[in-house]
Amino acid sequence: MEEILLVEDDTGLSEGIALAFSQQPYAFTRCGTLAGAKAALQSKAFSLVILDLGLPDGSGLELCRLLRSQQNSVPVIFLTANDAEYSEVAALEAGGDDYITKPFSLAVLRARVTAALRRSQAPRAGCVAIGPFRFDFAALRFEKEGRELALSRTEQKLLQLLVTNRGQIVPRQTLLDKVWDGGEFVDENTLSVTVRRLRAKLEEDARKPRYIQTVYGVGYAWQEKSDE
Ligand code: CA
Numbered sequence: 615m616e617e618i619l620l621v622e623d624d625t626g627l628s629e630g631i632a633l634a635f636s637q638q639p640y641a642f643t644r645c646g647t648l649a650g651a652k653a654a655l656q657s658k659a660f661s662l663v664i665l666d667l668g669l670p671d672g673s674g675l676e677l678c679r680l681l682r683s684q685q686n687s688v689p690v691i692f693l694t695a696n697d698a699e700y701s702e703v704a705a706l707e708a709g710g711d712d713y714i715t716k717p718f719s720l721a722v723l724r725a726r727v728t729a730a731l732r733r734s735q736a737p738r739a740g741c742v743a744i745g746p747f748r749f750d751f752a753a754l755r756f757e758k759e760g761r762e763l764a765l766s767r768t769e770q771k772l773l774q775l776l777v778t779n780r781g782q783i784v785p786r787q788t789l790l791d792k793v794w795d796g797g798e799f800v801d802e803n804t805l806s807v808t809v810r811r812l813r814a815k816l817e818e819d820a821r822k823p824r825y826i827q828t829v830y831g832v833g834y835a836w837q838e839k840s841d842e
Contacts, residue, residue: 616661616731619676620644620689621651622693623669627716631664634720635727647671657832659782660688662731664723667694667705675708682709685837686781689730690831693718742777745825745838749777758816768793769812776826776836785833809834 616639622628631641638829643654651663663681665674678690691712693706693758705713711733712726741750748757751774756763765773775784776798786805793808794800809828813820827835 616640617658618642618727619651619654619660619663621635621648621669621674622646622664622666624666630720631723634724638724640727646670648674648677649679652680655686656783657785658780659784659788661734662727663690664727665690665692665710667692667701668697675704677711678705678708681781684781687734688782689734691726691730693725744777744780749773763815765812765815768808770816772808773816776834780836783829783833783835786788787833789833 618635618640620628620631620642622631622644625646626783628644628646631741632644635642643660645651645654646669648669650667654660662676665677667674673694674694678692681690688834690709690710691714692710693714693716694701694705696715703715711730714723714726734747741748741752743749743788746759748755750756751770756770756773772789775789775792786802789805790800790802794804809826810820813826816825817823824839825836827837828837829835
Protein backbone atom coordinates (compact mmCIF):
# COMPACT_ATOMS: atom_id res chain seq x y z
CA MET A 615 0.00 0.00 0.00
CA GLU A 616 1.48 3.34 -1.09
CA GLU A 617 0.87 6.15 1.40
CA ILE A 618 0.07 9.43 -0.32
CA LEU A 619 -0.15 12.81 1.40
CA LEU A 620 -2.67 15.12 -0.25
CA VAL A 621 -2.37 18.77 0.79
CA GLU A 622 -5.28 20.72 -0.70
CA ASP A 623 -7.53 23.28 1.00
CA ASP A 624 -10.36 22.88 -1.53
CA THR A 625 -12.25 20.12 0.28
CA GLY A 626 -14.38 19.22 -2.73
CA LEU A 627 -11.33 18.75 -4.94
CA SER A 628 -9.49 16.85 -2.22
CA GLU A 629 -12.41 14.43 -1.83
CA GLY A 630 -12.66 14.06 -5.60
CA ILE A 631 -8.99 13.15 -5.88
CA ALA A 632 -9.14 10.59 -3.10
CA LEU A 633 -12.24 9.10 -4.73
CA ALA A 634 -10.57 8.97 -8.16
CA PHE A 635 -7.84 6.79 -6.64
CA SER A 636 -10.18 4.53 -4.67
CA GLN A 637 -9.56 1.59 -7.02
CA GLN A 638 -5.81 1.91 -6.57
CA PRO A 639 -3.74 0.42 -3.76
CA TYR A 640 -3.06 3.86 -2.28
CA ALA A 641 -3.90 5.15 1.18
CA PHE A 642 -4.54 8.89 1.34
CA THR A 643 -3.84 11.21 4.24
CA ARG A 644 -5.60 14.48 3.50
CA CYS A 645 -4.96 17.89 5.01
CA GLY A 646 -5.73 21.47 4.05
CA THR A 647 -2.91 23.47 5.62
CA LEU A 648 0.89 23.56 5.72
CA ALA A 649 0.75 23.01 9.48
CA GLY A 650 -1.38 19.90 9.00
CA ALA A 651 1.00 18.61 6.31
CA LYS A 652 4.05 19.12 8.54
CA ALA A 653 2.35 17.22 11.36
CA ALA A 654 1.43 14.37 8.98
CA LEU A 655 5.02 14.18 7.68
CA GLN A 656 6.26 13.83 11.25
CA SER A 657 3.97 10.87 11.85
CA LYS A 658 4.86 8.57 8.96
CA ALA A 659 6.73 8.06 5.71
CA PHE A 660 4.90 8.86 2.48
CA SER A 661 5.58 7.50 -1.01
CA LEU A 662 4.34 10.68 -2.67
CA VAL A 663 3.01 14.16 -1.84
CA ILE A 664 0.36 15.98 -3.90
CA LEU A 665 0.77 19.60 -2.89
CA ASP A 666 -1.40 22.62 -3.61
CA LEU A 667 0.60 25.83 -4.09
CA GLY A 668 -1.85 28.24 -2.45
CA LEU A 669 -2.71 27.15 1.09
CA PRO A 670 -4.38 29.20 3.84
CA ASP A 671 -1.21 29.35 5.97
CA GLY A 672 1.39 29.74 3.22
CA SER A 673 2.74 28.36 -0.03
CA GLY A 674 3.29 24.74 -0.91
CA LEU A 675 6.70 25.84 -2.19
CA GLU A 676 7.72 26.47 1.41
CA LEU A 677 6.89 22.89 2.41
CA CYS A 678 8.69 21.43 -0.60
CA ARG A 679 11.84 23.46 0.16
CA LEU A 680 11.67 22.31 3.76
CA LEU A 681 11.45 18.64 2.68
CA ARG A 682 14.44 18.98 0.35
CA SER A 683 16.46 20.79 3.03
CA GLN A 684 15.83 17.74 5.24
CA GLN A 685 17.15 15.46 2.47
CA ASN A 686 13.65 14.09 2.05
CA SER A 687 13.41 12.89 -1.55
CA VAL A 688 9.70 11.98 -1.54
CA PRO A 689 8.21 12.80 -4.99
CA VAL A 690 6.15 16.02 -4.92
CA ILE A 691 3.48 16.83 -7.52
CA PHE A 692 2.28 20.44 -7.31
CA LEU A 693 -1.32 21.39 -8.00
CA THR A 694 -2.10 24.96 -8.75
CA ALA A 695 -4.56 27.34 -10.33
CA ASN A 696 -1.63 29.45 -11.44
CA ASP A 697 -0.41 28.46 -14.88
CA ALA A 698 2.06 31.32 -15.22
CA GLU A 699 5.40 30.07 -16.40
CA TYR A 700 7.33 31.59 -13.49
CA SER A 701 5.16 29.63 -11.09
CA GLU A 702 6.02 26.34 -12.80
CA VAL A 703 9.71 27.22 -12.72
CA ALA A 704 9.46 28.11 -9.02
CA ALA A 705 7.76 24.79 -8.26
CA LEU A 706 10.45 22.78 -10.01
CA GLU A 707 13.23 24.87 -8.48
CA ALA A 708 11.79 24.29 -5.02
CA GLY A 709 12.35 20.57 -5.63
CA GLY A 710 8.99 19.59 -7.11
CA ASP A 711 8.93 16.61 -9.48
CA ASP A 712 5.86 17.57 -11.47
CA TYR A 713 3.31 20.32 -11.83
CA ILE A 714 -0.36 20.15 -12.79
CA THR A 715 -2.50 23.18 -13.51
CA LYS A 716 -6.14 23.34 -12.38
CA PRO A 717 -8.55 22.46 -13.77
CA PHE A 718 -7.06 19.08 -14.63
CA SER A 719 -8.51 15.72 -15.45
CA LEU A 720 -8.34 13.16 -12.69
CA ALA A 721 -7.18 10.60 -15.26
CA VAL A 722 -4.16 12.80 -16.01
CA LEU A 723 -3.41 13.20 -12.30
CA ARG A 724 -3.65 9.42 -11.85
CA ALA A 725 -1.23 8.85 -14.71
CA ARG A 726 1.22 11.43 -13.35
CA VAL A 727 1.07 9.92 -9.86
CA THR A 728 1.71 6.44 -11.24
CA ALA A 729 4.63 7.73 -13.32
CA ALA A 730 6.16 9.63 -10.38
CA LEU A 731 5.90 6.56 -8.14
CA ARG A 732 7.47 4.37 -10.80
CA ARG A 733 10.38 6.79 -11.25
CA SER A 734 10.95 7.07 -7.51
CA GLN A 735 10.83 3.33 -7.03
CA ALA A 736 13.11 2.45 -9.91
CA PRO A 737 16.30 3.14 -7.92
CA ARG A 738 14.95 1.05 -5.05
CA ALA A 739 15.98 -2.07 -6.86
CA GLY A 740 19.31 -0.67 -7.87
CA CYS A 741 22.23 1.18 -6.39
CA VAL A 742 22.30 4.00 -3.91
CA ALA A 743 25.47 5.93 -3.16
CA ILE A 744 25.37 8.02 0.02
CA GLY A 745 28.46 9.50 1.64
CA PRO A 746 30.98 6.68 2.16
CA PHE A 747 28.39 4.02 1.34
CA ARG A 748 27.34 2.20 -1.75
CA PHE A 749 24.30 -0.01 -1.33
CA ASP A 750 23.20 -2.29 -4.14
CA PHE A 751 19.88 -3.74 -3.04
CA ALA A 752 19.48 -5.79 -6.22
CA ALA A 753 22.85 -7.54 -6.07
CA LEU A 754 22.82 -7.45 -2.23
CA ARG A 755 26.26 -5.85 -2.09
CA PHE A 756 26.93 -3.28 0.58
CA GLU A 757 30.12 -1.26 0.78
CA LYS A 758 31.61 1.37 3.02
CA GLU A 759 34.64 3.20 1.63
CA GLY A 760 35.00 0.44 -0.94
CA ARG A 761 35.09 -2.33 1.68
CA GLU A 762 32.32 -4.88 1.63
CA LEU A 763 30.01 -5.00 4.64
CA ALA A 764 28.57 -8.33 5.75
CA LEU A 765 24.92 -7.70 6.58
CA SER A 766 22.36 -10.28 7.60
CA ARG A 767 19.17 -10.52 5.52
CA THR A 768 17.24 -8.77 8.30
CA GLU A 769 19.79 -5.96 8.47
CA GLN A 770 19.61 -5.60 4.68
CA LYS A 771 15.81 -5.29 4.73
CA LEU A 772 15.91 -2.76 7.56
CA LEU A 773 18.61 -0.74 5.80
CA GLN A 774 16.65 -0.73 2.54
CA LEU A 775 13.51 0.62 4.23
CA LEU A 776 15.45 3.37 5.99
CA VAL A 777 17.48 4.33 2.91
CA THR A 778 14.56 4.36 0.46
CA ASN A 779 12.67 6.61 2.89
CA ARG A 780 15.67 8.71 3.78
CA GLY A 781 14.88 11.99 5.44
CA GLN A 782 11.60 10.54 6.70
CA ILE A 783 10.72 8.83 9.94
CA VAL A 784 9.84 5.17 9.48
CA PRO A 785 7.60 4.16 12.39
CA ARG A 786 8.59 1.15 14.51
CA GLN A 787 5.41 -0.70 13.53
CA THR A 788 6.11 -0.22 9.81
CA LEU A 789 9.59 -1.64 10.29
CA LEU A 790 8.27 -4.59 12.29
CA ASP A 791 5.60 -5.26 9.66
CA LYS A 792 7.88 -5.01 6.65
CA VAL A 793 11.13 -6.48 7.93
CA TRP A 794 9.59 -9.33 9.92
CA ASP A 795 6.58 -9.97 7.64
CA GLY A 796 3.71 -8.97 9.86
CA GLY A 797 5.75 -8.47 12.99
CA GLU A 798 3.10 -9.90 15.30
CA PHE A 799 5.34 -12.61 16.73
CA VAL A 800 8.36 -10.36 17.04
CA ASP A 801 9.43 -8.76 20.27
CA GLU A 802 9.89 -4.99 19.81
CA ASN A 803 13.28 -5.48 21.37
CA THR A 804 14.31 -7.43 18.27
CA LEU A 805 14.02 -4.22 16.27
CA SER A 806 16.17 -2.26 18.73
CA VAL A 807 18.79 -5.02 18.68
CA THR A 808 18.84 -5.14 14.87
CA VAL A 809 19.23 -1.36 14.67
CA ARG A 810 22.12 -1.57 17.16
CA ARG A 811 23.85 -4.26 15.08
CA LEU A 812 23.38 -2.29 11.87
CA ARG A 813 24.79 0.84 13.47
CA ALA A 814 27.78 -1.08 14.74
CA LYS A 815 28.55 -2.10 11.15
CA LEU A 816 27.85 1.27 9.51
CA GLU A 817 28.54 4.03 11.99
CA GLU A 818 31.92 5.28 13.20
CA ASP A 819 30.47 5.72 16.68
CA ALA A 820 27.26 3.74 17.25
CA ARG A 821 26.49 5.79 20.37
CA LYS A 822 26.48 9.01 18.35
CA PRO A 823 24.98 7.80 15.07
CA ARG A 824 25.59 9.99 12.08
CA TYR A 825 23.16 8.20 9.74
CA ILE A 826 20.57 6.09 11.55
CA GLN A 827 18.71 8.37 13.93
CA THR A 828 16.34 7.28 16.68
CA VAL A 829 13.15 9.29 16.88
CA TYR A 830 12.08 8.50 20.42
CA GLY A 831 8.65 6.99 20.76
CA VAL A 832 8.13 6.95 16.97
CA GLY A 833 10.71 5.08 14.96
CA TYR A 834 13.95 5.53 13.06
CA ALA A 835 15.15 7.75 10.22
CA TRP A 836 18.12 7.70 7.88
CA GLN A 837 19.14 11.31 8.16
CA GLU A 838 22.74 12.40 7.90
CA LYS A 839 23.96 14.66 10.66
CA SER A 840 26.62 17.13 9.72
CA ASP A 841 29.71 17.59 11.87
CA GLU A 842 29.00 19.64 14.96
CA1 CA B 1 -5.58 26.35 -2.64
